[in-house]
Amino acid sequence: MRHPPRSAYFLTVGAAVALIGTAIAPVVTASGAAPACTVEYSVTSQWDSGFQGAVQVTNNTAAVNSWSLVFDFAGGQKLTQGWNAKWSQSGTTVTAANENWNGPLASGASVSAGFIASWSGSNAVPTGFRLNGTACNVDAEDPSPSPTPSPSPSDPPATGEPPALSVSGNRLVDASGATRRMLGVNRSGGEFMCVQGYGIFDGPVDDAAIEAIADWKANTVRIPLNEECWLGLSNIKAEYGGADYISAIKDLVARVEAHGMTPVVELHWSYGQYTGNSAGCSDVHASCQKPMPDAQYTPSFWTSVASTFKGDAAVVFDLFNEPYPDRATSTATQAWQCWRDGGTCPGIGYEVAGMQDLVDAVRSTGARNLILAGGIAYSNDLSQWLTYRPADPAGNLAAAYHVYNFNTCANESCWNSQLAPVAAQVPLVAGEIGENTCAHSFVDQVMDWFDARGLSYLGWTWNTWDCSSGPSLISDYSGTPTSYGAGLRDHLLTLDTTG
Incomplete structure (x- = not known):
């Protein structure tokens, strides 16, 4: 089959590679008030020198017209490309800001975005997610970041x-x-x-x-x-x-x-x-x-x-x-x-x-x-x-x-x-x-x-x-x-x- 023009491929999807294991940072909170926002981070694919990751962000407070998620890579990873957000990296800090078409985020609503990055040594799951400056995955009464597990294979x-x-x-x-x-x-x-x-x-x-x-x-x-x-x-x-x-x-x-x-x-x-x-x-x-x-x-x-x-x-x-x-x-x-x-x-x-x-x-x-x-x-x-x-x-x-x-x-x-x-x-x-x-x-x-x-x-x-x-x-x-x-x-x- 002859393929459609390249633009048809990349309007809504990103590149992926063969899955080796899946690492997910679950939402873990203490017994206080619900977190202001929750972030689920996953490594959907991984190979020798790189990996594909995804984030799902849920806003648990008042609706916002735009959003910006910030987190820090913990293992020397380097962002190379992303989709469904405007991705950037400075040092270890990664920022994913909304596109023009997915800025509004109602209370209780979620948005997902993906990226590809390089890694070497370890591919530790990042911590300290912040949505519009507010810490995610933590109780209102407990500002410490929630624990996250190391990547593990998915059979x-x-x-x-x-x-x-x-x-x-x-x-x-x-x-x-x-x-x-x-x-x-x-x-x-x-x-x-x-x-x-x-x-x-x-x-x-x-x-x-x-x-x-x-x-x-x-x-x-x-x-x-x-x-x-x-x-x-x-x-x-x-x-x-x-x-x-x-x-x-x-x-x-x-x-x-x-x-x-x-x-x-x-x-x-x-x-x-x-x-x-x-x-x-x-x-x-x-x-x-x-x-x-x-x-x-x-x-x-x-x-x-x-x-x-x-x-x-x-x-x-x-x-x-x-x-x-x-x-x-x-x-x-x-x-x-x-x-x-x-x-x-x-x-x-x-x-x-x-x-x-x-x-x-x-x-x-x-x-x-x-x-x-x-x-x-x-x-x-x-x-x-x-x-x-x-x-x-x-x-x-x-x-x-x-x-x-x-x-x-x-x-x-x-x-x-x-x-x-x-x-x-x-x-x-x-x-x-x-x-x-x-x-x-x-x-x-x-x-x-x-x-x-x-x-x-x-x-x-x-x-x-x-x-x-x-x-x-x-x-x-x-x-x-x-x-x-x-x-x-x-x-x-x-x-x-x-x-």
């Missing part, structure tokens, strides 16, 4: 392990041979935040956020990746690339699995300069969708990803998000040959890694995980997928397909003529389904067609973007659906995820 609930999926004829099966379907959502962010220098994930990926996905009865989460961030290339900020990025992805995969869901890791944005027909950008770096993977970095990316997860058979590998060599080449034959074999492809100025190259890269590590390979035309065309499908020595390769209401193959006639023959021979997974109408009439048709044939599909996308800019399933990360998302959620809740 995800044990909800069962996801199955190790494999291909059996045209079905996906688990270790017992039972038919399985992949039904769930995409969780976008890991493909663009890092290369744009904002973080690793767009919005929270903590345990509560992943549990909200599971509450929709999803059994699969597709996680888009960026090859330059994974490989830690020089154009990526060190804190968002290489080992830190890999660690964050591994943590998210583990959290998805802890909720019994299948993680699908897929290459979304890649290296290589392309300025031809339907170019997403002119940048050589992995800052947009390219028509095909590049031979310079993508095989190394998949060798590393496969080596990382080959010991976990529940992880699925989706080779390349949406190939579109057909927009560069003059014939369909050239496009499909480029798709499978790579090399020097007409209309593409960089050396291409074909799907066979990527299958070989994965299998060279000894990984036998399920692999998905999407067709051409942004994975919307599978007309010659069977003719050009890569050879897989593990016999564990399935076809991937994407469909939106604005695609060419977006009706039952096309699905019957083009998809049904593929689905008769190999498992078929719709890695992205969606519509840009802020409604769900089209995806209802898609789901009905796929359900009737016992096929898999994943909605785009579990992000709080404007649904008119791109299909967004939710309006908040607790899982409140948009009108479009309600169609997917309500449908998933009625389904049996086995065949």
Whole structure:
């Protein structure tokens, strides 16, 4: 899926990274009068050199027209960015002042804001919160600050392990041979935040956020990746690339699995300069969708990803998000040959890694995980997928397909003529389904067609973007659906995820 403009991402949400532990400073008071204000401070995500934090401020006195929260970092932390407030730091003192739109705070009302900061040594919870100069979290009769605990890990609930999926004829099966379907959502962010220098994930990926996905009865989460961030290339900020990025992805995969869901890791944005027909950008770096993977970095990316997860058979590998060599080449034959074999492809100025190259890269590590390979035309065309499908020595390769209401193959006639023959021979997974109408009439048709044939599909996308800019399933990360998302959620809740 092509992404909406960057501004759509950052109007209401901030960057997030993989959760390691959650530290919360609870409100603890003595037996006197209620505190004038209460502040709940939490570390929602933490990694080697930084963390994401949040504050929730409650005004317990008379209404105010503006507010300013002040507190002191106790462990040498340094603020780097924030949202829902005007954040600043002087020495150890941090100030969060209201934005123009969230200044009024009625008696009993609360406001929340978030930030990202660096840390080293320790990440102690701050004390001495003050709202408009008044101490918070303390009795009116006892001005001493309330005690706060040290950060402690938050263990995800044990909800069962996801199955190790494999291909059996045209079905996906688990270790017992039972038919399985992949039904769930995409969780976008890991493909663009890092290369744009904002973080690793767009919005929270903590345990509560992943549990909200599971509450929709999803059994699969597709996680888009960026090859330059994974490989830690020089154009990526060190804190968002290489080992830190890999660690964050591994943590998210583990959290998805802890909720019994299948993680699908897929290459979304890649290296290589392309300025031809339907170019997403002119940048050589992995800052947009390219028509095909590049031979310079993508095989190394998949060798590393496969080596990382080959010991976990529940992880699925989706080779390349949406190939579109057909927009560069003059014939369909050239496009499909480029798709499978790579090399020097007409209309593409960089050396291409074909799907066979990527299958070989994965299998060279000894990984036998399920692999998905999407067709051409942004994975919307599978007309010659069977003719050009890569050879897989593990016999564990399935076809991937994407469909939106604005695609060419977006009706039952096309699905019957083009998809049904593929689905008769190999498992078929719709890695992205969606519509840009802020409604769900089209995806209802898609789901009905796929359900009737016992096929898999994943909605785009579990992000709080404007649904008119791109299909967004939710309006908040607790899982409140948009009108479009309600169609997917309500449908998933009625389904049996086995065949």
